Amino acid sequence: MFVVIRFRVAEAEQGGFSERVRAAVEVLSRQKGFVSARVGRNVDDPELLALTLEFENVGSYRRALSPYDVKLAAVPLLSQALDEPTAYEDLLM
Known part of the structure; x- marks a missing residue:
């Protein structure tokens, strides 16, 4: 399965x-x-950034968000994402 997480980030803040x-x-x-x-x-909108993650399955993705170190490093970033569905199942395998 894969995850597409999009962010709107001003160019000056992208570093x-x-x-x-x-x-x-x-x-x-x-x-x-x-x-x-x-x-x-995004090639047409430079303030639109995407993080794409791939995991073996949806369970491993959801479990990956649980550890304490992930909550410290990743969850604050992910909370800044655009509010839209992010998890997708592979249809072409």
């Missing part, structure tokens, strides 16, 4: 945002079931 994303991905990457992560900027 600090990048540091927080790196810290969040680092701690999430240590969780069981983590597969990969990508961060990107």
Whole structure:
């Protein structure tokens, strides 16, 4: 399964945002079931950023958000995301 989390971040604030994303991905990457992560900027709207995570299954994704170190490093960042559904199941496997 994969997760697409979008953020609206002013260009002047993207340096600090990048540091927080790196810290969040680092701690999430240590969780069981983590597969990969990508961060990107929208080519038409440079203030729209996306974090894409891949996990083995939805259960591993949900469990990955529970550890204390994740709550410290990742959850504050994720709470700044646009309010929209984020978890997707793979249809083309």
